[in-house]
Amino acid sequence: WPRCDPPLLCPAGPGGVAVPRAGLKKLALPPDYSGIVFPEKPKLKFMDKVPAVPKVRREPRRLRDIRGPSHVATDFTQGQYGILALGGGYLHWGHFEMIRLTIGRSIDPKSMFAVWRVPAPYKSVTRKSLGHRMGGGKGPIDRYVTAVKSGRLVVEVGGRCEFGEVRPFLDRVAQKLPFPAVPVSRESLREMRREEEERRQNNQNPWTFERVVASNMLGVRKYLSPYDLQLKGRYWGKFFLKHRV
C-alpha cells in the first residue's frame, strides 16, 4: 500500500526560517520477564478426536451450551496473550489440529509456551446419512465437539515475547475459528472490560433492556424468552452483540 512519511514538524527558527532538527533518542528499557513460569511442556497438547471412553448413549442436542456468556475460563491463568471467543460455537478435531499446528509452527518452544483453555471434544454429535427421508430414529454419532460460549479464552500463549510478535499468528488462528474471535493480552482484556463498564455507567438512555424486561413494561415479555432476563439483550442465539450496552 502507498507509504507516505508523516510531515516533519519544523519549528520556526530565528528569522522565520523552518529549522529541522533531530532530538536526543529516548531509549526505552527492555521488558521485564521476571515473573513468568513456564509449564513442563511448552507446546500444545495433542487433543483426541474421540474421548478415551466413547459415549454409547446418544445425547440430545442441548444448544444451550452455546447460548449466552461463558462463566468458565474468562480470565488469564498462565499466559499473557490469548484468543477470546466473541460468539458461541462448537470446536471439532479439525479446529484443534489447526490451532495446535499453527501455534506450534509460530512459537519458539525455548522462550514461549502455549496452553489449552478448552477441553478435548466430549460432546457427541449425530448425523443422519445423506439423502434419506425423515424418520427411522436418531442418526449414529458422527463426531465429538467442544462447546464454547462467548467470552471464553480458547488458548493462552506466554513467555518472553511481546503482543506485537504474537498477534499476527493469533489473528490467523482466530479468523479460522467457527465463531468470531480476537487475540487479546491481559492489558487489552482489562481495557475491554473497563470500557464496557464505562459505557454501561454513562449511558444517557433512561430506558435499558434490563429495566424494561425486568418490569415487563408494555408486555414485551410476550415476545421475549425467559432467558432474556439474564442475557439482557446482548446475546441473540449464539451471537454476541458487541454494540449493545
Place this chain on the structure above:
Amino acid sequence: ARSPGEGAVPGPALSAVPAAWLPALQLLRRGSKAVTRHWKAMHLQRQKLLAVTEYLPPRPAVPPRCLPRDAPQAHQEDGHARVLRRQAEEALRGSRMLAVCQYNSMPDEDVATLRHYLRKHNIHVKFVLNEVVRPVLAQSKYRNLLPLFVCRNILLVSPETRAREMLRVLKGVPQVTLLGTCIDDTILSRQGVENFARLPPLEVSQGETVGALSLLPSQTSSLLQRGPAQLTALLDEHIRRLRDTGSSQEAMEPPQGQSSGNH
C-alpha cells in the same frame, strides 16, 4: 392467546398476570430453535425494544474540543540527557575560550584529523545537542550566545586563548564555520576573533606597555642633570681654551722663568 400453564395453576392468582410468561405458542409453532447457525429473524416488537434501548453516549453542554487543552506535561528527564548536560556544564566551567561553530557533515577521518590538530593546541572539540545545551547556557553566563545554537553545531572549548592557531586550523576546514566566540567573558564575532588573533601575545604587549610607561621616568635623571652637565661642558671648554692660550704664553715665558729661577 391463553398459555397452557394456566389450567395447572390456581385461577385467581394467574388471571391477574398477563399471559407473557412463556413465548406465544404461535411463535414457536413454525419457527426454528432459539440457537441457530443463521441469524434468526427477530420479532418486530423485539426489534423496536432493541431500538429504544440503544446506547446513547453522553453529550456535554460544551464539547470537549472547545475547552482549553491540558497543559503539556513536562516530559520526564532522561538519564542520558542528564549525563550529557553535566558534561556540558563541566566543559563550560573550566574554559576561558568558547567558540561556537556550525558543522556540516564531514567524513569521519576528517573529523578525527581536525580533533587531533586542535588538541595539539589544547582545544577540545565537543559535539552538543541543542536541546541538551540550551538550558545549561541559559543558566550560565553565556546567555547571549543562545541565538547561535540552531542547527548542528560544535563547541570548541579551551582553557587557553589561542585564537590564531584555532583560526588557522579552521581555515583549512571549509565544513566548519565559526559563528561566534566568548573569550575571557567577552563576546566576539568572527571579525572580532580575527582582530584578537592579530594582537601581539600578552608578554610582548606587557613589555611594550611597561617600556612606554617608563620612558618618561627614565628621562628624568638625564633631564635633571642637563643643567650641571651643560655647565661642566662649558667649563671644560673654557679650561681647554685657557690652556691652549696659556701654553702658548708659557712656552715663551717658562724658559725665562726657568732661567730666572736658575739664577
